[in-house]
Amino acid sequence: MLDVLTGFVAELRQAGLPVSVAEEADAAEALGHLPLEDRQAIKFALGATLVKSANHWRAFDTAFEIYFSIRGPQFSVGHDDASAGTDLGPVPADGEGRPPSTAGTLEPVTPEEIAAMLFRALHDGDQVLLGAVARLAVARFSGMEAGRPVGGTYYLYRTLRNLDLDGVLARLVAEARALAGGGAGPSDATTDGEAPGGPVLRGRRPGRLTALEERLLEDEYQARIDELKKEIEAEIRRRLVADRGAEALARSVRKPLPEDVEFMHATRDELEAMRKAIQPLTRKLATRLARKRRHMRRGALDFRSTMRHSLSYGGVPVEPRFKHPKQAKPEIWVIADISGSVAAFARFTLHLVYAIASQFSKVRSFVFIDGIDEVTGIFDRSDTVTEAVHRVNLEADVVWVDGHSDYGHALGVFYERWGHEIGPKASILLLGDARNNYHASQAWVVRELRHRARRVYWLNPEPRSYWGSGDSILEQYAQYCDAAYECRNLRQLEAFVEHLM
Amino acid sequence: MAGPEKGEPRFASVDEVREGLAAAGYIADDGLSGVVYLADRLAKPILVEGPAGTGKTELAKSTACFLGARLIRLQCYEGLDEAKALYEWNYKKQLLRIQVEREAEDGGGARPVGWESLEEDLFSEEFLLTRPLLEAIRASDPVVLLVDEIDRLEIETEALLLEVLSDYQVSIPELGTIRATQIPLVFLTSNNTRELSEALKRRCLFLHLDYPSLERERAIVLAKVPGVTDELADQVARIVRSLRSLDLKKHPSISETIDWARTLVLLGIEAVDSDTARSTLHVLLKHRSDIEVAAKELAVASGY
Numbered sequence: 001m002l003d004v005l006t007g008f009v010a011e012l013r014q015a016g017l018p019v020s021v022a023e024e025a026d027a028a029e030a031l032g033h034l035p036l037e038d039r040q041a042i043k044f045a046l047g048a049t050l051v052k053s054a055n056h057w058r059a060f061d062t063a064f065e066i067y068f069s070i071r072g073p074q075f076s077v078g079h080d081d082a083s084a085g086t087d088l089g090p091v092p093a094d095g096e097g098r099p100p101s102t103a104g105t106l107e108p109v110t111p112e113e114i115a116a117m118l119f120r121a122l123h124d125g126d127q128v129l130l131g132a133v134a135r136l137a138v139a140r141f142s143g144m145e146a147g148r149p150v151g152g153t154y155y156l157y158r159t160l161r162n163l164d165l166d167g168v169l170a171r172l173v174a175e176a177r178a179l180a181g182g183g184a185g186p187s188d189a190t191t192d193g194e195a196p197g198g199p200v201l202r203g204r205r206p207g208r209l210t211a212l213e214e215r216l217l218e219d220e221y222q223a224r225i226d227e228l229k230k231e232i233e234a235e236i237r238r239r240l241v242a243d244r245g246a247e248a249l250a251r252s253v254r255k256p257l258p259e260d261v262e263f264m265h266a267t268r269d270e271l272e273a274m275r276k277a278i279q280p281l282t283r284k285l286a287t288r289l290a291r292k293r294r295h296m297r298r299g300a301l302d303f304r305s306t307m308r309h310s311l312s313y314g315g316v317p318v319e320p321r322f323k324h325p326k327q328a329k330p331e332i333w334v335i336a337d338i339s340g341s342v343a344a345f346a347r348f349t350l351h352l353v354y355a356i357a358s359q360f361s362k363v364r365s366f367v368f369i370d371g372i373d374e375v376t377g378i379f380d381r382s383d384t385v386t387e388a389v390h391r392v393n394l395e396a397d398v399v400w401v402d403g404h405s406d407y408g409h410a411l412g413v414f415y416e417r418w419g420h421e422i423g424p425k426a427s428i429l430l431l432g433d434a435r436n437n438y439h440a441s442q443a444w445v446v447r448e449l450r451h452r453a454r455r456v457y458w459l460n461p462e463p464r465s466y467w468g469s470g471d472s473i474l475e476q477y478a479q480y481c482d483a484a485y486e487c488r489n490l491r492q493l494e495a496f497v498e499h500l501m
Numbered sequence: 502m503a504g505p506e507k508g509e510p511r512f513a514s515v516d517e518v519r520e521g522l523a524a525a526g527y528i529a530d531d532g533l534s535g536v537v538y539l540a541d542r543l544a545k546p547i548l549v550e551g552p553a554g555t556g557k558t559e560l561a562k563s564t565a566c567f568l569g570a571r572l573i574r575l576q577c578y579e580g581l582d583e584a585k586a587l588y589e590w591n592y593k594k595q596l597l598r599i600q601v602e603r604e605a606e607d608g609g610g611a612r613p614v615g616w617e618s619l620e621e622d623l624f625s626e627e628f629l630l631t632r633p634l635l636e637a638i639r640a641s642d643p644v645v646l647l648v649d650e651i652d653r654l655e656i657e658t659e660a661l662l663l664e665v666l667s668d669y670q671v672s673i674p675e676l677g678t679i680r681a682t683q684i685p686l687v688f689l690t691s692n693n694t695r696e697l698s699e700a701l702k703r704r705c706l707f708l709h710l711d712y713p714s715l716e717r718e719r720a721i722v723l724a725k726v727p728g729v730t731d732e733l734a735d736q737v738a739r740i741v742r743s744l745r746s747l748d749l750k751k752h753p754s755i756s757e758t759i760d761w762a763r764t765l766v767l768l769g770i771e772a773v774d775s776d777t778a779r780s781t782l783h784v785l786l787k788h789r790s791d792i793e794v795a796a797k798e799l800a801v802a803s804g805y
Contacts, residue, residue: 020703026543033542034515034535041515044532045539052702054550054693054709212775212799216736219743223715284695 008067011250015059016257066250122224134231155236172221259490263345263461282355299323329361331425337432339369339405345461368410371400408442415445427455433462434474441473446480458484511541527563528720536708546666546687551710554754561647561688570643575633577654589630595623624675634665638681645686652691667704726762736773737762753785761785
C-alpha cells in the first residue's frame, strides 16, 4: 500500500500539485485508520490530506481513478469482446432489465439491444443497469486494441458517438410528454412502479406537461446521462490501466491545473474550467491589491487622531498616528488582438482587467484584427464581465480588409484617432502574438506611445522561444516597450497584473 | 513535536459520525463525515472551504451539538490581533493592584513589596484575560473550536494560529508555554477570498463543501423545514438544481433553498408551478439580473 501511495504522490507532484512530505505522512497515517477495502473512504482520506485547493481536485480525481482503479481479469483489452457480457456483476436476476446476453452466449450484444437497455436504464434511473450498459457499450463500440497508444478521449468519443445520447434524451422527453398529454396511466412498458417520466412527475394529475415540469424532467434525464458518461469514462480507464499499467496511463491523461493550461492550446473543456477559475482568481487579486495599497508606507502625521489617542495617556502623545497616503491609481489602456489564434488570451486578459477595474482610475479597451475599435462602452453597458466579453466578439468593428491580423494598420489608426488622449498617467497593455502576416510593422507608433504614456507593456501568449520566428515581429515592437512578457497561462497573467500595480 | 497526548477517540466509526450529525440536524455525505472522523483520529484541524451558505459554520455547530461540547467561536476580521485572538493582560486590574500596594505602603502597616515579587504577582494567571484560542486550549470540558472566515485575516496574522493548530499550545512570554489538556476539535472556515498560506494549509485536513447532490439537498430540506411534504421537498431540490446549472452571478445556496422551502410552506403551497416559482424567486436569488434570467428559463422549456 505504501508503494502505491508513494507512486500516487509522485504522480500528483508531476501534475503540478504541491504535496509536501508532511502531507504524505499524514495521508499514510490516515490510511491506517480506515478500512482498506473501502475505496470511497480511501479517496476522501487522501483528498483531505493531500489536496488543499478545490481547483486541484480534478487533477487529483484523475490520478486517483487510475492508481486506485478496480482491477481484475474482466477488464482485459482486445480479446474476446463477446464475453464482456458475461461479467456484468450484480445485475438483478429477476428484473426486465437483465441484459439479453447471458453467460455462455458467444454472440456479441447487438447495438439495438444496447440501445434498448440504455433507454430503460435512463428511463428508470436504474444504477446497476446503467453500469452494465456502460460496460457493454465500451466493449462493443470503443474498438479498443491492446497496446495502442491512444488517449482515453478517443475511445470515449467513439463510444458516445455510437450511443447517440442526444437522440435518447429527446425520445425520453417526447415519451413522457406524450403519456402525460394523452392522460393515459402508466403504459405497459413502465409497469414497474414508476410513473412515466420517473420521479419528477410522481403523483401528478394527468394533463399536459407544463413548461416547468418539462424542464425539470429534462434536467433529471440529463443528470442520469451525465452519470452514464462518467461510468463509461471509468470503464475505459479501467481497461486502459489493465492494458498499460497505472504509471504509463497517468502520464498520458494527466490533466494540467486550470492556472497552468496554455491559452493558445486550450480545449473547450479547459477553457470552461479556466473561466470558472478566473472568478475566484480575480477576487483574490482584487483583495490582495486593495490590501497592498492600504498597507503601503505610512503618510504624514495625523494630528487629530494623535491628539485623540493621547487622551488615554493623560494628554501625552505617546502614540503618534499617521495618515494613510492616497496613492494615485493607474489608468489602464488595453489594446488587444482578437484574431482567432489569440482570441482566448485577449478574452481572459480583458476579463481579468475589468474584474479588478476598481483598482484603476480608468480602464479603456480597444480590440483589433486589421481594423481597430474601442469597446470601453460595451463593458460599461453590460451587467457582467462575461456578457461584455461575449458582446465584444459580436459588436466590435475590427475587420478592415480581410480579417487577418495587421498590427501595423491597427496601431496606425489607433494613434491617429486616440493617440492624443493618452496622458502621462496611462499604462498601456498591448496583447497579441505580433504575427503580422508580413504587413508593415509601424513600430514608430509604439515609440510615440511610450513617449506619451507612463508605461507600455507587451503581453504575448506564445512561449518566449517562438518570438521572432516566422511572421512574428515582436522584436520590432518590444524594443520600444518598457517590457515584453510571456503570458501563456492564468498563473503568468496573474503575476503580471500584480506586478503592474 | 511533543504535543499533548491524544485523548480517547471521540468516534468509533465514520458511520457514527454521520448518524450523530444527522441527529443534530446536519445531513452529511460520506466524504464529509469521513473527514470529521479523520480529524479526530489524526488530531488535526479541518479547513472547510466552499461557496457561501453551504453549511460550513453549521458543520462546526452541529458537531459541537452532537458531541455535547461547548462551541468556542473566533470570528476573524481584518485587524484581528493577538490581544483579541489569544490572550491579553488585564492592565486595569494590574494598575489597581499596584495602587493598592502603594496605599498599603503609605498607610505604614505592611512591609514594602519588592519589585520581583510584585512582577511575579502582576503577571500571574489572575491577571490574564483568555481569548478564544487560549480558552479552547485551557478548557477541561469538551470543546469545539470554530475559527470563522479565516480568509479575512491578514496573511501576517495567520501565523498567530500556527502554534495553536499544530502543537495545541500557546507561548506567553511572562508565563511560559501553556499546553492543551485535551486536543479540541478545530474547524477553520474560509470563503476562499484569498489563498491561505501553505504553512496553514499543511497543518489542516482540507474539506471542500460544494452544493449538495439532489438527494442530499432533499434530505436537508426535509430535516430543516417543518411541515414540508416529500413531494414539495423533492420539487424544491429539483428546481434549485436546475437553477444552479444556469449561468448566474450567484447560485442559490443551501440556506436560500431552505428559506425558499419555508416560504412555500408558509404560503401553503403544495406543488410549485411556474407562476409560484416566479413570484417567490426573490427568496432564492439576490440579483435582479439573475431573477430575470431564471424566470425566463423556468417559463420556457428549452429544446424538444
